[in-house]
Amino acid sequence: MDVRSVISTSRMSGYQIQAVLICLVINMLDGYDTLVIAFSGPALSKEFALSSTALGVILSAGMLGMGAGSLFLAPLADRIGRRNLTLIALFTTALFLLLTTTATDITQVGVYRVLSGLGIGAMLASLNVITAEYSSDRRRATAIAVYAVGYPVGATLGGFVAAGLITSSGWRSAFVLGAVLTAALAVVVWFRLPESIDYLTVARPRGALEKVNRLLVKMGHGTISALPEVEARPRHGAVRALFAGGKWRTTLLIWVAFFILLASFNFAAQWTPTILVSSGLSQSNGIGGGVLVTLGGIFGSLIFGLLAVKYSARWTTVAFFVLDALSFLAFALTIGQLGPVLAAAIAIGFFTNGAMAGVYALTPNEYATSERSTAMGAAIGVGRIGAIISPALAGALLDARWPQSGVYLLFILPLLIAAAAIALIPSTVARARVRQEASVV
Secondary structure: OOHHHHHHHOOOOHHHHHHHHHHHHHHHHHHHHHHHHHHHHHHHHHHHOOOHHHHHHHHHHHHHHHHHHHHHHHHHHHHHOHHHHHHHHHHHHHHHHHHHOOOOOHHHHHHHHHHHHHHHHHHHHHHHHHHHHOOOOOOHHHHHHHHHOHHHHHHHHHHHHHHHHHHHHOHHHHHHHHHHHHHHHHHHHHHHOOOOHHHHHHHOOOOHHHHHHHHHHHOOOOOOOOOOOOOOOOOOOOOHHHHOOOOHHHHHHHHHHHHHHHHHHHHHHHHHHHHHHHOOOOHHHHHHHHHHHHHHHHHHHHHHHHHHHHOOHHHHHHHHHHHHHHHHHHHHHHOOOHHHHHHHHHHHHHHHHHHHHHHHHHOHHHOOHHHHHHHHHHHHHHHHHHHHHHHHHHHHHHHOOOOHHHHHHOOHHHHHHHHHHHHOOOHHHHHHHHHHHHHHO
């Protein structure tokens, strides 16, 4: 029995759906972590007397940790297991979120933000791969879109909760909540999240056959008497393997898309509340604009999932990038006009998160099983570099008296370049994907 073929062609069981939902909830943590620091920005600025540039650096600190975790720690999942790395990362994140509440100066806040980000960055690639592996061919794009929606859901719900906590109990209370929720998720993962079957069949840790058979039974399938043949592993280093065998072009194009995508989204998520308030809107309207960015993202990810079932996931992603560029233009042209600018905020969240669901769905299928966590980790890590740069750059530009609209206009051309990058993924990959999608319609 071909284990991968059985999972890919069979109806998804309740156990598989549970695995996807656990990954979804963990992804919500990333969304909460991103927005909690944005909402804490005014309180941090007041307590530590921060300039816009300094605040931009603090907003980027967590992304620095996430980028490093994605690039340097995520590849460990292909060696020690995706579930195991996720557990280690969750406990690490919980610890440093809690330590953030003890900070007595802004340097300590920045250091703890970097260290908590390491854990989040380390596990995100594994979660995306587990979601893809436990999904059927027919539902894989939708499952990954549902997983991706965890980010804006966590940011939106977490934003409402954090805003209330910060107002009533100070910014540290929001980080205490984050630490408690992260530790609770670690317990759920310990008892309920399955290990990647592809990892078990390729890396073959002790007891791999028994573990695979237990997972197959839980999914309603028969058992196997021996593990399948292992595909030949490349002799290159982990990241170097992503450039071997003609994959360099695909890898670079994916990296370009991730870099631009996360740079644009993190700028919008982090700076929109502050920019709206400084443009003359009330503080409640400013916070509302930030929440609308993430709220739009919920629907963008879900709509992408529905469209990807019927249409090409690749070309749907291209369309979302183009429409995202137009949304940034609309926001720049309507700053200071309450109704139109809030509508543009929703559009930015909608199309950015839809594009994010697209690149998350496309990336794992471009690589062999033994390369997937490395590929996703590297792509997310490159994206986090963009997410690090954009808030800090925005703060510096605003301090240099750049017009607020001009900062949003800066992202239009890069988003169009990202659309072109996805469109230019080698045609052999595109043809393979078209055949796969045609078989499930």
